[in-house]
Amino acid sequence: MAIARISTLAAALGASLLMPVCAFAADLAEQPYVEPLPVATGGWYLRGDIGYKFYNSPNIAFVTPTYTDPWNNTSLDNTWMLGAGVGYKFNDYFRADATVDYEFNAGAYGEGYCGGCGGLGYSIETADISAWTMLLNGYIDLGTYAGLTPYVGAGIGTSYLETSNISYINPNGVTGTWNGAGQWNFAWALMAGASYAITPNTALDLSYRYLNLGDAVSGYIPAGGGGTIQYNNIDANEIRLGLRYSFY
Template identity: 50%
Template sequence: MKDQDMGSVFKQLSLAGVAMAVSTAVFAADMPAPIIEHIPEVPAVGGWYLRGDIGYKLYEEPKGSFNDPVVGNLRFRSNELDDAWMIGAGVGYKFTDYFRADLTVDYETPAGYKGLAPCAPCFGSYSVETADIDVWTVMLNGYVDIGTWYNITPYVGAGIGAAWVNVSNVKSTNPGAATTSYDGSHSQWNLAWALMAGASYAVTPNWSIDAGYRYKNLGDAKSVKLHNVGTGQSRVKYKDLTAHEIRLGVRYNFDSYAASAPQSMLYPSEPITRRF
């Protein structure tokens, strides 16, 4: 092939390359600008948390009774147990978006008990029996977080544990007679259980406010021995100590791990196409 023919071929190839480059540039300029979608930060879930609570307890009427060695078991009438305050703290772990558990310790201030006992020497009247009852509870609780709407998460739960029930300041007053006081106190451990429901509000990713209701069963209690009655070995029994609690608390979540990004963010289901 002659040199003139070779030069002609190279010139044609060069012109073709320039044409392709110009065509590509025009095509690129005609394409819409790429849209960079911001993937939102995935909030942290799970991990350890601390909690603190205060609350108000409304006791149901217990069943007071006394086993008299002469006339047998005497059931009290008009049983009353005053309301009380509680304070508590605990540590928990959030396993998933929907399940968490915690271990809590609560102290419940003394509640005043009052009941009327049949009084044989009082001609058909009644003696007034009083006492103070305070409680410590240790509970293992589990919760199901139903879902979150506008940072509000309703939940239901249940708990089981132990209650240390202490009875003190026991007194008995017969009509027209002096009041008999019994020194000391008597305490015992009982099986305790609870049912609860409420909602939490996430103020920040770490801090939440918790408001809830709890039904708690604390078992039974006994007074000190009544030294001046019968053999001096009898005690007043207080059965079915149950309460309704209105609680307000805060939780601090340590955010020990973060949730994975949704699959749709990592792998788009639709191909990226150009629309003209």
């Protein structure tokens, strides 16, 4: 009899303990499913760059209304550049930015025929050329491998090329200077590189860029019938190191 009572009490106690557990389990089963928010893969970023430019030899000539005198042994010195920009990453594969770069003075050199020197030879002609470049760029990121994200890109925009310190030395020893001038051009670029995320919001960027800047021109020169020195087809190969800071 006592054993029967104890069994009955134990069964009742067990049932009372299981009831809230079952009710809680039922409540859990009835909870609506909430989809997790997607991880952000796009947003705004800032960038800054420093680079070194290897200029190709431009075509330089003294141009008048009646004739053109192409120069020999032309060259344009290598120089440094600084840049900054703002961009937007649309997804894991495409981003775009607008950039402004300043290219420091590069020394131009050429040898022009000296018509008033009695056939003694060529004049040594020099000048400094600086550049501002403003481009709208697009990039395709090619995936991330061991922390590195390689990419390719292209850009179009405008450049402002300014000449200064234009001078000459004739073969007879006569020297002189001419005024410089500025000129706007269409500019374009092709680039390839790789970035590495050093923090969740900061990436180190190493890249190569080919940049076509257009043409530069001197001020008006009254000698030789009157004309200008034209520095045509100015382009460069660049090695650039930059940082990108993202806000996503």
